[in-house]
Amino acid sequence: MAEVVLITGASSGIGKAIAEHLAKNKYRVYGTSRNPKAEESNGVRFLPLDVTRPESITNAVNELLIREKRIDFLINNAGKGISGPLEEIPESEIKSIFETNYFGPINLIKAVLPIMREQRAGMIINVTSIAGFMGLPFRSAYSATKGALGLTTEALRMELKEFNVKLTNVAPGDFATNIAAGRYHAPSNAQSPYAKSYGKSLDMMDAHVADGQSPDVMADAVLAIMKTEQPKVNYKVGVFMQKFSVFLKGVLPGKFYERLLLNHYKL
Template sequence: MSQKVVLVTGGSSGIGKSIGTFLVSKGYIVYGTTRNKAKYPDFNAFQLLEMDVRKVETIQYVVDEIISREGKLDVLINNAGVGITGPIEETPHAEILGAFDTNFHGPLHVAKKVLPQMRKQGGGYIINITSIAGYMGLPFRGIYSATKGALELATEAIRMEVKDFGIKVCSLAPGDFATNIASGRYHAPVHEQSDYKKYGESVAMMNTHVDAGQDPILVAKTILNILNTTNPKVHYRVGAFMQKFSLFLKSVLSDKLYEKLLMNHYKL
């Protein structure tokens, strides 16, 4: 059986690099992408191509390049994403639109470019990396939650639309993992005169959660399990027990009681 060819967006660091490195060790041919390849001159975990999910022409180039080299493209892992925090009132709308461009529109752009090849092949896998935060509106992370929640719903729709072509689509929602996402987040400025006095404390708490997060290899192993599944589930979640348990609580508690639990957690 020929090796499967995988495209991992946002593959230069964090969860994406962990996924790519692990799949290479399991015999997959992996291509990762980054917006600026020059920043990683010594990268050798797998093949790295320059691509910006906000720019359709760069996506087309990468997809065409992989197909030209390998003759096929079996798996897309839509992992590229950005973090954003802030009170919604004080978050510049240009930053809100930018987060949606990367976290929601970006994965759709990439999926649209790989689907014709997968349809031609008669199959493939598309795995959209979302977030457990996408299942709830988190205070001061509302825009991030919205971008990931939107991708969860779009995943459900695309999955049904392409099922007849033998293409399998699902989402994988990680909780907090020890990556460099916190350093790359957009943080709305903390203003001393702001009425949102607790925002600064919440940012510090979010960064602490990431620093104490689990090893992203757990995400990579879940990806491998999905690729070895003939009929994947619609949604997968991976993370600490309490993060996954919070989704169960949301499904059984009243909205107001769940809101109270979140506010207590974030000390609001």
């Protein structure tokens, strides 16, 4: 019997690439988006789900269980970006990014855990970010959401060990997706004291995404993780320097590492 996968944010970008790749590899894949354009596309069955609405999560998970009676994999992929000087980002936008990038995945985990515990089997893959391993200038709120999800995964792995439910983080670097178009960014205001430094950083962020790797690289990585009997705590997927930056964060003195980031962002 084909294993059942639930993946959020499957209508575009990394989520779409992962969902379609898994469907081609004989998984029964249920993708979600807030407003699916079709019930099925390229082998992926779609369910409406808004990760910021707990009742929407409950409805989607219940519908999947009615159809399949089990969930073998949850891939928490849905997320959005945010950038800007922290001083100039409205509190409402910071709360919104946490609702999507942190509380949404947590509520999905809570929704699937009863069935996975009953099955005494299951795997949860949380898509975090290499940005979650470090505080990046003008991406403080984004780094915070992904860092929080990563640390929660580390704790939850130990809580769920006795139930044979496995958890892991997979942290992508820059990939060529439409995340920049959907990202909230504080308006670039010529009167802002951050105008020059933020403007340069925003241009660099967008260039990194535009020049990023194909989402198919992430799809291959996620499939490999799903086939792993005992997944690691963290996986990093990206070009060498992005992954190496995480290693350097762990071995260099804090001020020296900060200087490297300041030089990289020309601040």
